[in-house]
Amino acid sequence: MxxxxxxxxxxxxxxxxxxxxxxxxxxxxxxxxxxxxxxxxxxxxxxxxxxxxxxxxxxxxxxxxxxxxxxxxxxxxxxxxxxxxxxxxxxxxxxxxxxxxxxxxxxxxxxxxxxxxxxxxxxxxxxxxxxxxxxxxxxxxxxxxxxxxxxxxxxxxxxxxxxxxxxxxxxxxxxxxxxxxxxxxxxxxxxxxxxxxxxxxxxxxxxRPATGAAPFPIAVDNTELGLTVCARGAVFAGTGLDIGTRFLLEFLPRMPPARHAVDLGCGTGIIAAMYARRNPGSRVTATDQSAAAVDSARATAEANGLDAQITVLQDDAMGLLPAGDADLILLNPPFHVGAAVHAGAGLKLIEAAGRVLAPGGELWTVFNSHLHYQPALQRLIGPTREVGRNPKFTVTASTRKSAEL
Ligand SMILES: C[S@@+](CC[C@H](N)C(=O)[O-])C[C@H]1O[C@@H](n2cnc3c(N)ncnc32)[C@H](O)[C@@H]1O
Incomplete structure (x- = not known):
């Protein structure tokens, strides 16, 4: 050839x-x-x-x-x-x-x-x-x-x-x-x-001959969160806590209790676990396109006794969830497509959130302030308010407008 x-x-x-x-x-x-x-x-x-x-x-x-x-x-x-x-x-x-x-x-x-x-x-x-x-x-x-x-x-x-x-x-x-x-x-x-x-x-x-059990997923107790975080090798942030995620979690007490909440792009499932623990009446879905991420999120849910409350799903941008299925979506969006920095990956998830949120449902998201996601949030979800900002990140809450608006 x-x-x-x-x-x-x-x-x-x-x-x-x-x-x-x-x-x-x-x-x-x-x-x-x-x-x-x-x-x-x-x-x-x-x-x-x-x-x-x-x-x-x-x-x-x-x-x-x-x-x-x-x-x-x-x-x-x-x-x-x-x-x-x-x-x-x-x-x-x-x-x-x-x-x-x-x-x-x-x-x-x-x-x-x-x-x-x-x-x-x-x-x-x-x-x-x-x-x-x-x-x-x-x-x-x-x-x-x-x-x-x-x-x-x-x-x-x-x-x-x-x-x-x-x-x-x-x-x-x-x-x-x-x-x-x-x-x-x-x-x-x-x-x-x-x-x-x-x-x-x-x-x-x-x-070389392998010694001992396979080392992954690794489990680490995060004392700041009081959570055991499990990670396979390929998952975003490993067993660590991303600084954007840390900032989003500061607003956990202000997030509404949901019938069905989704941790979109869940990585190790930290957001899903922290939300589920604070809102025991909510059903939570942790979803990611990466097999390593969903394996990790499943292990994190189990390690913290939250596996009955959290469903883990490997999927591209919630394609398997019906329209209007969630009343809260939590998102720390990706800004890479493979090795390339590309806003498309984040925008795709925001657009998907617009489809999966029920009217009146909310998308809470954190992003690098220079990314200017607000116009897209406004257009694809609905009215968007800034709920927090630090020197690096902005956290917004967007309310899904109802169909007739
Ligand atoms: C910035 S990381 C956040 C991970 C985790 N939520 C955290 O806070 O540590 C973004 C995640 O989005 C996932 N992701 C990217 N594109 C996706 C898509 N189209 N559908 C589902 N997940 C996606 C990535 O695999 C990655 O785990």
Whole structure:
């Protein structure tokens, strides 16, 4: 398969249903470098019979669909490493297993597969043993946080084949020596590869035997809140308390008791837990697009004896909740889409709150004061009042206007 064939495949990929914009694309040079490097690996590359490929952190399907296209091309005899015997039915190699933390990424992969006419060959897995057991090759888009890399490296070393080769790639500007150190804790050999187009791969092999139980989710008692906070590696703020969230929580006593309250973009579920504890008569939903976040929020609810009151839901912008279902929504909005700072992610959640709030219901939100969310809150929810401001953040309460207004 020629270089430009892979690029032409990538150019047909979209980010839908994630936020789409001219400056946001569905693949990057790291995807291509990972696939090229995987094909060239002597004896362990994914075109070799017996190779079991697992992919972690595929953003919108470029790695999975690229790997399948390369396999198909090699079985048609147009590519493949010297000496490899093609495996037309994938019987020896098995399906490509893939895990994506964010539900929009999972959906984008299926959507892109449909657009390209790919009907099988891959299976989507939650993070863990099912994804990784017996894998001989793991392709990994390096995550932003070292904690997420720690959790991923630990799981690969724990569950994969002893001969596994891990190719962990990232944009050079987002990579740090701390990443090598994390990989070295779990693998006997870690070799940085040559950079290409501002991306680089760390190759790891010889997994060290795992000692003790899997370390995540981590549970930490937050004495300021009197709450046990549980966090998987990929979750926003880890076991810590974000300073915006801390400011929003100052207004907890002024928030109305709700029949149904939603912690939108719940992360570890701190807001849901603090609200639920103060309002024992309220039903609370904690929802996030990230699997690591909902696992963490579920663990936080259980650790604090609030799991009967809090329902945890992985979902994109409350798409599964009916219109008018909530009378209070609490939100510390994201300001990143992947690695890019982009207001679209926050605005999408504000718009969703307008749909899910019942008339007269309220959205309480905290944001960096320079973000000027008020016009959007006014337009998408209704009358918005500032309830607090400190040198950095503003907290507002917006009341959902009724349909006839
Ligand atoms: C700033 S963090 C706040 C996390 C948590 N509420 C806290 O206060 O620590 C924003 C959260 O929104 C989530 N998020 C972003 N876009 C989302 C979407 N479309 N649907 C659901 N959650 C989303 C992110 O995964 C992240 O956990």
């Amino acid at each position: 020629a270089d430009n064939d892979l690029e032409s495949l990538f150019s047909r990929l979209g980010r839908f249903p994630d936020v789409e914009a001219a400056n946001l694309q569905a693949w990057d040079a790291t995807d291509k470098l990972l696939l090229d490097t995987a094909v060239e690996l002597p004896a362990t590359g994914f075109l070799h019979p017996g190779s079991r490929l697992a992919i972690v952190g595929d953003r919108y399907g470029a790695l999975t669909l690229g790997a399948l296209a390369l396999r198909a091309a090699s079985t048609a005899g147009t590519a493949g490493p010297a000496g490899a015997t093609p495996d037309p039915a994938n019987t020896l190699t098995g399906p490509v297993r893939v895990h994506q933390d964010v539900i929009t990424g999972e959906r984008a992969l299926r959507h892109n597969a449909g657009r390209l006419g790919v009907t099988g060959g891959f299976e989507q897995f939650p993070f863990g043993a099912g994804l990784l057991s017996g894998a001989t090759l793991v392709l990994l888009q390096l995550p932003k946080s070292l904690a997420e890399l720690e959790e991923t490296a630990d799981a690969i070393a724990r569950h994969s084949h002893p001969d596994v080769v891990v190719l962990a790639g990232g944009r050079v500007k987002h990579m740090s020596l701390g990443m090598n150190a994390v990989l070295e804790r779990h693998f006997g050999e870690v070799q940085p590869q040559r950079a290409r187009q501002k991306s680089r791969i760390l190759l790891a092999r010889r997994p």
